Amino acid sequence: MSASTCSLCAFLKSSIGRKIIVALTGLALVLFLAGHLSGNLLIFAGQEAFDEYAEFLHTFLHGMGVWIARIGLLACFVIHIWFTILLTRENKAARPKYAHEATVQAPKSSRLMIWSGLTILAFVIFHILHFTVRTDCELATLGAESPWKMVILGFQNPLVVIFYLIAMTCLCSHLGHGVASIFQTLGLRSKKTAGPIKFISNAYALVIYLGFISIPLAILLFGFGQGK
């Protein structure tokens, strides 16, 4: 084995190395969310704009674009989860419990990362079956005709909307701690940057949260898109 492979092995076995992998895959997923949200908000621009956008995604690079993105995202997702589960198991094993546990300043969001993360995993599986694989026959037929109509119909089910709301709340909490952690783990947090990092992290989590819940809420509560 060459020296460089050994250095990489040591890096991937080390506590900091594995955290950096989690931070980088997390960063890719965080950036994906911004793209996904801005695309999704086109739903408010009307059926034509949204369907055109969906058409663009599926024909970009002769249909290869969407698959490159899917494979890349899946890889980031799997690596992110795999490494966090490894790290979390080590963390639980490293610390015996106190009879009297206390927390000084760690926010709830930071202590629930693994649970908010696993809820997001369950949500992503559901979300893909719901709107991408389309296991529901009615949505599948509608999706082939107009993705816009599919989304409008999909969010008329209150149970679906409730699950989306729960998952987005978890996502918001996950991002609140996660985005700031990316900066810390990559070594970018200092006295000068600590304040802005905290602000960016919370603001990003809030924008993503409000953006994503606006769609199901507009459809279910305000009947958006159902008049036509």
Add this chain to the structure above:
Amino acid sequence: MPLLNLTLKVWRQENATSEGRIETYEAKEIPTSASFLEMIDIVNERLIKDGEEPIHFDHDCREGICGMCSMTINGVPHSKERGITTCQLHMRKFSDGETIWIEPFRANAFPVVKDLVTDRSSFDRIIGAGGYISVRTGSAPDAHAIQIPKADADAAFDAAACIGCGACVAACKNASAMLFVSAKASHLNHLPQGQAEKDQRVLGMVRQMDEEGFGNCTNQFECEAVCPKEISAEHIAKLNRDYLAASARDSVS
């Protein structure tokens, strides 16, 4: 002088291999001017008089600089008061009738020796793995022989304030030693004298930290909140970036 009557819930453990348990003791007529360790001394004197085993705990200088006293008070290492060690904690911070939980620093890398005494030699092995510089011994060099910018000297000094007590590990939800390791590495990495062995130091200390069975940092900064020397988690960010750079250089050299 006002006197306090307190109930203590103390972790008692015969030795490293035996099962521990919480025992209840009454601490009677404790002067508010006593330090926390003096309060345990008073309780121990009574225990000895009654023919019972006194509560074992670590202590040395009793003025906040040696880093020896190591107990968790109501779940927080060195108590919830900021910037002090247990020996600097006064009983006037407690009120009459209060129940106080006293436990050893908990981490698998800090095995309990007896009662509140833990073995923190894992920290010594981390220092041995890179927390030093190699210098020519003999006559002292001139103080101005190596110029150090004020900002670097200050940053190095902030990190060097670490007394290695282990409160950061005990407070961490994952028993991570990142604040300690980062303070020790950052202290030397900020200085010109530390540059020659910088990469070797960072890689070596982190490797030893992982081998000792400490957990991984999850950026909750509980460590920073309980550190008696108020060392900032910024040093952890610096260790992360120094480690990334050292690994990259190591892979090509």
